[in-house]
Amino acid sequence: MQPNASLFGQALVFAILVLFTWKFIWPPLIAALEERAKRIADGLSAADKAKNDLELVEKRIAEELRKAKTQAAEIIAQAEKRAAQIVDEAKDEGRAAGEREKAAAQAEIEQQAHHAREELRQQVSLLAIAGAEKILRKEIDSSRHADLLASLKSEL
Template sequence: MEFNSSLIGQMITFGLLILFTMKFVWPPLIKMMDERAKRIADGLASADRAKQDLENAEKKSADKLREAKQSAAEIIAQAEKRAAQLVDEAKGNAKVEGERLIAGAQGEIEQQIQQAKETLRQQVAVLAIAGAEQILRREIDAAKHADMLSSIKAEL
């Protein structure tokens, strides 16, 4: 009988151990496991949110980079257009200035031509008068007249 009573004692002790464990040990263990599961779930959710935030930030940065490149391209296009306008304006100004200089030079050339013509007229008049004086002073001779006219031509 000792075997049965010892078995019954062990069963009662085991039952008390189960009751004690269920009442005092099991709830804190379950609570700790639930808290740990909750922390793990929160960590995973936070990681998912961080991953989503990272993807959103990458999309925003890609959009901003694209916008910045587009803006830079527009600014460059405007600068090139303005540079072309400045070049065209400079060409126009240079052409106007060149035409003005040419007109001034032509005016000066015309003036010098007029002065040269006037000087030439005066010299021709002086030579004609000198030739006429020489002709009148000498005898009237055709050969001498021809010689004088050829010498006058040579002087001109």
């Protein structure tokens, strides 16, 4: 074989290989590469969308947390206000009960003082009567002295 014919034969086989590769191997390979590029682009797009969605969700979560904190602060403030009201009501009830007990004790003290005064009057009048009896034994007009002692008893 001559080098020219051999070279021509190799060129012809190479040309057939290039045509075969260009016709049957290259299109599926390009399609696979384009498909992969499209999937990568879709994945990047989905990642960007997910990132945006994540930012939106984080904003919503921050807003909900802020609302929850505000609501919790309001509830705490209401609870503290109600606790203060309960304490004030208890103080008022305690004061009222103390005043009732004080009034009852004062009434009892007045009643005992009145009773003691009455008892003292009784004893003073008995002493006065005993003194008057001694005086009357010496004097004869007992009815006149009894009237005098009765008026004295009523004055005491």
